Amino acid sequence: MPKIVLENITKRWGKFYGVDNLSLVIEDNSFITLLGPSGCGKTTILRMIAGLETPTSGKISIGDRVVFDSENGINVPANKRNVGFLFQNYALWPNMTVYQNISFGLSNVKKEMPVYDFEAMNISEEMNAIRNPKKLSELINESKDRNGKIDEEKVYLKIIDAYTVSIFTAKKIYGFGIHTAENPEKKAADVTDGLRSKLDGIIKAHEAKNEKLEDNFAVSVDGKVKTEVRKLTKEEIDKAVRRVSAIVKIGMFMNRYPAELSGGQQQRVAIARTLAPEPSVLFMDEPLSNLDAKLRLEMRYELQRLHVETGSTFVYVTHDQMEAMTLATKICLVNNGVLQQYDAPLDVYNKPINTFAADFVGSPSINFVEAKGVQKADGSFEFKIFDELPVRFIPDADISVESWREKTTDEILKHNSEVVEKSNKDENFRYHIAKVEEEDYSIEDEPEITDQDYVIGIRPEFIEVSENKGMKAVVYGAMPTGMESTLKFRVGDFLITGVVFGGITYKIGTEVNIDITGKNILLFDRRTGKMICSGKLELEQK
Numbered sequence: 001m002p003k004i005v006l007e008n009i010t011k012r013w014g015k016f017y018g019v020d021n022l023s024l025v026i027e028d029n030s031f032i033t034l035l036g037p038s039g040c041g042k043t044t045i046l047r048m049i050a051g052l053e054t055p056t057s058g059k060i061s062i063g064d065r066v067v068f069d070s071e072n073g074i075n076v077p078a079n080k081r082n083v084g085f086l087f088q089n090y091a092l093w094p095n096m097t098v099y100q101n102i103s104f105g106l107s108n109v110k111k112e113m114p115v116y117d118f119e120a121m122n123i124s125e126e127m128n129a130i131r132n133p134k135k136l137s138e139l140i141n142e143s144k145d146r147n148g149k150i151d152e153e154k155v156y157l158k159i160i161d162a163y164t165v166s167i168f169t170a171k172k173i174y175g176f177g178i179h180t181a182e183n184p185e186k187k188a189a190d191v192t193d194g195l196r197s198k199l200d201g202i203i204k205a206h207e208a209k210n211e212k213l214e215d216n217f218a219v220s221v222d223g224k225v226k227t228e229v230r231k232l233t234k235e236e237i238d239k240a241v242r243r244v245s246a247i248v249k250i251g252m253f254m255n256r257y258p259a260e261l262s263g264g265q266q267q268r269v270a271i272a273r274t275l276a277p278e279p280s281v282l283f284m285d286e287p288l289s290n291l292d293a294k295l296r297l298e299m300r301y302e303l304q305r306l307h308v309e310t311g312s313t314f315v316y317v318t319h320d321q322m323e324a325m326t327l328a329t330k331i332c333l334v335n336n337g338v339l340q341q342y343d344a345p346l347d348v349y350n351k352p353i354n355t356f357a358a359d360f361v362g363s364p365s366i367n368f369v370e371a372k373g374v375q376k377a378d379g380s381f382e383f384k385i386f387d388e389l390p391v392r393f394i395p396d397a398d399i400s401v402e403s404w405r406e407k408t409t410d411e412i413l414k415h416n417s418e419v420v421e422k423s424n425k426d427e428n429f430r431y432h433i434a435k436v437e438e439e440d441y442s443i444e445d446e447p448e449i450t451d452q453d454y455v456i457g458i459r460p461e462f463i464e465v466s467e468n469k470g471m472k473a474v475v476y477g478a479m480p481t482g483m484e485s486t487l488k489f490r491v492g493d494f495l496i497t498g499v500v501f502g503g504i505t506y507k508i509g510t511e512v513n514i515d516i517t518g519k520n521i522l523l524f525d526r527r528t529g530k531m532i533c534s535g536k537l538e539l540e541q542k
């Protein structure tokens with residue numbers, strides 16, 4: 001399966017940058033989620049890779065094939081990129097059965113394919129199924145109803161499942177009547193003899209034409225498999241439909257119409273329809289957003305399994321950070337058309353590149369606390385938080401904030417000199433400070449920011465209710481879910497969110513002590529919003 005490479009991809013409408021200079025490598029067989037707020041450019045990125053939108057500039061390759069290159073005028077159309085789509089509105093054809101919905105696209109496929117001897121292939125599959133007459137008879141007899149009558153539809157599905165054959169071959173295998181024979185072993189041997197002589201005849205006929213039948217029944221001449229431009233046969237289509245239906249478990253619904261299915265079942269049909277042509281890359285744009293919460297969760301598991309079973313590369317658009325975290329091997333986090341971070345989910349969570357990434361990933365959201373102070377000679381920082389509370393931040397690795405700032409400023413200057421005027425300017429993400437009296441940021445003047453201004457990010461799980469350590473706080477809100485409680489604490493005018501495990505009930509208004517624990521407290525530069533390092537936070541009065 002191919003790797004996808006995007007080099008300096010930009011999509012502009014006038015001065016508006018939908019996507020700005022994006023470079024990205026989507027590794028072979030990975031599951032990538034494109035994550036970001038509404039309007040950040042996720043769908044545009046997906047559509048450009050798929051060939052549904054033409055980038056303004058840049059280069060895209062899928063596998064070893066360049067599918068778009070603005071400099072060399074290459075733009076391979078969408079239907080030649082061997083990619084599958086699954087959109088939010090997956091509209092099935094209401095007047096077609098499930099089977100027809102899935103097979104419809106396959107019947108239009110016409111391309112260069114190997115020449116197979118399907119008759120020989122079918123004979124071989126039939127011989128394989130009757131090799132063990134006892135197993136076949138049992139399989140068929142399992143499908144008797146209460147009155148002892150065999151449910152033929154069910155039998156066919158069982159045969160299809162057990163021997164990976166088409167429905168036509170399944171009917172033939174059933175038709176041999178092995179299960180009703182007085183002596184099934186003898187009956188199977190007789191049928192096999194007939195089949196074998198037929199197969200020998202076919203092989204001889206090929207030899208007479210200087211052709212050979214390969215193990216997979218492809219026809220070859222001088223060691224080279226013959227190919228021809230052709231459509232898929234009805235047997236090939238049937239096998240493809242059965243294969244994908246088994247993956248998403250809809251084998252029993254083949255003859256139903258979409259209106260006779262639940263939302264989740266319809267969704268699975270849509271997935272099967274997308275998978276049937278075996279796309280090497282599967283693009284999905286919020287495919288689960290129409291489903292209820294429980295079904296969404298179920299489908300997430302299905303998608304994970306599907307990814308492993310098909311071995312395809314999945315690119316998945318969502319604005320739901322939970323979905324992105326749980327599904328992806330890597331998250332591509334985008335804001336305002338610009339790639340923010342491209343990392344494994346837990347790396348984005350633990351080492352967010354900036355305040356935007358820290359805020360976007362994680363539920364409940366991270367706490368941002370403004371801090372003012374300086375770095376000491378021993379490497380630690382002395383800060384005041386919540387207006388007057390003294391704290392000490394100890395980085396988990398050696399870092400000089402001065403050299404960090406020099407390097408970062410250089411990078412920003414270099415970047416600014418490269419970019420052209422952008423009407424949707426690089427807006428700085430405005431982190432949210434939770435307060436009892438909410439402030440309206442939009443009417444507030446931008447405060448003057450100095451080198452002494454920092455922002456500390458504290459994930460809710462690092463807030464601990466303690467007997468006597470830490471700072472005084474009042475329980476402001478409590479949301480117990482049974483396994484854990486999300487709590488809001490009031491410290492002065494500020495609100496801090498914490499997650500406490502276990503079914504303890506906290507009464508609103510109770511005075512408690514809270515401590516900040518854990519090694520993964522994050523320190524950001526307030527001017528650029530970039531993360532400087534992680535470390536430990538100690539409340540000074542301890």
Ligand code: ATP
Nearest residue numbers: 013016018036037038039040041042043044045319
């Ligand atoms: P959502 O999650 O809401 O679907 P998205 O991240 O997928 O959003 P896109 O659909 O990629 O966002 O759009 C990115 C930006 O480009 C948006 O601000 C959108 O308004 C803008 N945009 C998209 N298509 C056009 C167009 N044809 N002309 C002008 N602007 C466009």
